[in-house]
Amino acid sequence: MDRPLTPSDFWAKLKYKDNDRSTGEVVDWHPLLAHSADVAAVTEALLRRTILHDRLASLIGWDDLSDVHVARLAALAALHDAGKVTQGFQNRAFGKKPESDHVTPMVNVYNASDPLAYLAPLGVADLQNWADDLDVLGHLLLATFGHHGAPVTPGTHDPMLWEASDIRDPEAGLARLDTHVREWFPSAYDDVSSPFPATPIFQHAFNGLLTLADWIGSDETLFPFADTTETPMKRARSHAAEAVSKLFLDPSAPRAALHEDSGFDQILEEPEWDPYPIQRAVRDVPLHDNGGLAVLESDTGSGKTEAALARYVRLFRGGLVDGLYFAVPTRTAATQLHDRVTAAVRRLFPEEQRPPVVQAVPGYIKADDMTATRLPNSFAVRWDEDIQHRGWAAESSKRYLAGPIAVGTIDQVLLSTLQASHAHMRATALLRHFLVVDEVHASDAYMTRLMDRVLDQHLAAGGHALLMSATLGASARVRLTTDDGNMPDQDTAETEDYPLVTHVDADRTDPESTHAVSSDASKTVAPKLCGDADAPEDVAQRALGYAQDGARVLIIRNLVDDCIQTQKELESLAEDKDFLFGVNDTPAPHHSRFAPDDRRRLDNAVENIFGPDTPNRGIVAVATQTVEQSLDLDADLMITDLCPMDVLLQRIGRLHRHSRDRPSGYETARCVVLTPEERGLAPHISDDGQAFGPHGLGTVYSDLRVLDTTWSVLENDNLAPWQIPEDNRTLVERATHPDALRAVVTGGDDAWHRHEQWVLGSRQADRQATGHVAIDRTEPFGAEPFPDDLGTAKTRLGQEDYRVELPEPAPGPFGTPIGELSVSEWQLDDPPESEEASDVSQEDGGFSFWFSGHSFQYNRLGLSSRSK
Numbered sequence: 001m002d003r004p005l006t007p008s009d010f011w012a013k014l015k016y017k018d019n020d021r022s023t024g025e026v027v028d029w030h031p032l033l034a035h036s037a038d039v040a041a042v043t044e045a046l047l048r049r050t051i052l053h054d055r056l057a058s059l060i061g062w063d064d065l066s067d068v069h070v071a072r073l074a075a076l077a078a079l080h081d082a083g084k085v086t087q088g089f090q091n092r093a094f095g096k097k098p099e100s101d102h103v104t105p106m107v108n109v110y111n112a113s114d115p116l117a118y119l120a121p122l123g124v125a126d127l128q129n130w131a132d133d134l135d136v137l138g139h140l141l142l143a144t145f146g147h148h149g150a151p152v153t154p155g156t157h158d159p160m161l162w163e164a165s166d167i168r169d170p171e172a173g174l175a176r177l178d179t180h181v182r183e184w185f186p187s188a189y190d191d192v193s194s195p196f197p198a199t200p201i202f203q204h205a206f207n208g209l210l211t212l213a214d215w216i217g218s219d220e221t222l223f224p225f226a227d228t229t230e231t232p233m234k235r236a237r238s239h240a241a242e243a244v245s246k247l248f249l250d251p252s253a254p255r256a257a258l259h260e261d262s263g264f265d266q267i268l269e270e271p272e273w274d275p276y277p278i279q280r281a282v283r284d285v286p287l288h289d290n291g292g293l294a295v296l297e298s299d300t301g302s303g304k305t306e307a308a309l310a311r312y313v314r315l316f317r318g319g320l321v322d323g324l325y326f327a328v329p330t331r332t333a334a335t336q337l338h339d340r341v342t343a344a345v346r347r348l349f350p351e352e353q354r355p356p357v358v359q360a361v362p363g364y365i366k367a368d369d370m371t372a373t374r375l376p377n378s379f380a381v382r383w384d385e386d387i388q389h390r391g392w393a394a395e396s397s398k399r400y401l402a403g404p405i406a407v408g409t410i411d412q413v414l415l416s417t418l419q420a421s422h423a424h425m426r427a428t429a430l431l432r433h434f435l436v437v438d439e440v441h442a443s444d445a446y447m448t449r450l451m452d453r454v455l456d457q458h459l460a461a462g463g464h465a466l467l468m469s470a471t472l473g474a475s476a477r478v479r480l481t482t483d484d485g486n487m488p489d490q491d492t493a494e495t496e497d498y499p500l501v502t503h504v505d506a507d508r509t510d511p512e513s514t515h516a517v518s519s520d521a522s523k524t525v526a527p528k529l530c531g532d533a534d535a536p537e538d539v540a541q542r543a544l545g546y547a548q549d550g551a552r553v554l555i556i557r558n559l560v561d562d563c564i565q566t567q568k569e570l571e572s573l574a575e576d577k578d579f580l581f582g583v584n585d586t587p588a589p590h591h592s593r594f595a596p597d598d599r600r601r602l603d604n605a606v607e608n609i610f611g612p613d614t615p616n617r618g619i620v621a622v623a624t625q626t627v628e629q630s631l632d633l634d635a636d637l638m639i640t641d642l643c644p645m646d647v648l649l650q651r652i653g654r655l656h657r658h659s660r661d662r663p664s665g666y667e668t669a670r671c672v673v674l675t676p677e678e679r680g681l682a683p684h685i686s687d688d689g690q691a692f693g694p695h696g697l698g699t700v701y702s703d704l705r706v707l708d709t710t711w712s713v714l715e716n717d718n719l720a721p722w723q724i725p726e727d728n729r730t731l732v733e734r735a736t737h738p739d740a741l742r743a744v745v746t747g748g749d750d751a752w753h754r755h756e757q758w759v760l761g762s763r764q765a766d767r768q769a770t771g772h773v774a775i776d777r778t779e780p781f782g783a784e785p786f787p788d789d790l791g792t793a794k795t796r797l798g799q800e801d802y803r804v805e806l807p808e809p810a811p812g813p814f815g816t817p818i819g820e821l822s823v824s825e826w827q828l829d830d831p832p833e834s835e836e837a838s839d840v841s842q843e844d845g846g847f848s849f850w851f852s853g854h855s856f857q858y859n860r861l862g863l864s865s866r867s868k
Contacts, residue, residue: 360408
């Protein structure tokens, strides 16, 4: 039975006066035995009450984890902080030397002259039959001790930390912990159960499970510091049961509350709406017990989000997933989608059992429709309303994937496979979810390879995933859904059905496809080439003429600089400012270099003007890629820079998106594609094969082959006008199929051969780069440490944004104060040492400031360097 604790016990956690360690005054403490029981009890609860029980079994190749195996993993979890018995760690409460952390001394024991002598008090001799051999047990223990976000490899052993003193004896502390663990989990020491095999991926997953359990068990709002008269495990199990329920990690209550008929009637905004056939097809994909992958190819505006939610409901109701992570490419897309998913979840679940929907976007703290602010110099947050523990997963980006339903950026998923802090916890938490990835594409080899790694682990654990795209292409679909890569030739690929749902079980050996129509909507698009890309004044004049006809015109430039220049030309030409898009009567372009609050105002404004239920009016908005997805826009005419065909079709999704009356002459959707005046792209290819063309040709979109094939398709009058979505398959394959890309090279000069070699070489380098920064889960846990700079592995997911905080909010260009904004990595020479801006000066229509040695200005055109 549990033994009473006394104040002389080893401590695990301290509370200082005013929560300030510098005071040196301890006002409360939590015993080591109590915390060990807390984390063990959470581990046990997660394995008994969530689908992680099944996921970890699948990773081993077992059908099930027995009660004995659950007890053994919980017992290992109870040992996670064994290193806290050392003199160095305990001294931290009393200001004595030496001081140490608690992880490295425990791991460094592996390099002692006799490691077993140090581990013997923990009863390690009796753990040997828990694993196939001592080596496997050693790595399981490394996964146990290394639970602070990164593996720790053995270093120099310091025996002084383990020597007994007049105050305490570390060896006795380990022995007492062992005694309690045996009492808490007696069945773990049953020697008849199968040992854990030499399966490294299981060790990595267990570390993630334990790290999550430690985060939960260390939360004082869930596990208050113990009264030393209590028995630890009884108390811990009670708190753990409450914790997994309060955090909605235990799905049983929401699952039971979900009505058996819940589905599209609740997911769709209006009950009288009927789902499209393609949405039903996604929902009805077979439920594979060993996990499954589905790929949805359907046009923009066909309800892919609602189809994914219907699939989630079916999987959740069937007990095949515990939650949902909905991944999208950008922060803006995530914030927009979060609101839609939150509304759908409110309609699906009764209020008292409704799981919270976390917005997984760093820089924001939001769950459901409630937000929080981080307290100064603290990890604590203050919620606008009392939401109990519904916002727990939103309070740290490391915890996003522990939410029951989360909507966020794809990088939060990819971080689970990188050698980055708390990647293992992210990865194990993700195993619970139905993983939905929207706007999948194959143009970025680095991110594609990382996504492959995520899917490999997810499916190996019996997980379920859905990948969605309007313009995926046969080569990418085949690579994702088969293990042989037997790709159809271009002619065959062009004749494949569209829209299409392809599904396969976790083995990915025998994919099946279902064709269904996406909707009863079809639009005719008349593309037109225009060589005015180098002439922003001509682009502006053309757009203004369309607006004077009463058309809503959307201009999309590939580069922010081109966007701003076009905006300036438009303003100089427009005598009537009503033709100019803006916020609060202030003309502005729409791009990414705005403060978050102003960006939201721009998003709202462009939807209020170009949305489906807004009145017709002549107006021009100049934008970048920020409007090509997520925003519900409906332009009468579009002017866009040349871009890859899959991107072009995405942009065209904002053209004649809804059925409505059009101005005379604009009944047919028209898309004007801006190109350089000269047809050839080869002159922009350098001697090493890399391309540096204007307007993002070769820089934003690095593969000129795809741009050339897209240009050729636009020149082909036999294909025009386009019927969307019926022609999507033909358009995509003619511009992106490997056969089409190869034809550009064979029909071109030496420059094209150099460029192809550069493209293929850079992609191979990107694929190889993932091997250096990704976690190798085929290697035992702890075999290799993470790099010292854990941030390095993250930078390839996109340019780093640095937060800039103004000393006082400054008047913004749209009438509201701005307190913070972001500066991109490329705008600075080195990472900033501080988040604070200096020398803030108010200017007409905005303000200027200095940050990290650079001068910036911020106004209605966005953020720019003062030098420009």
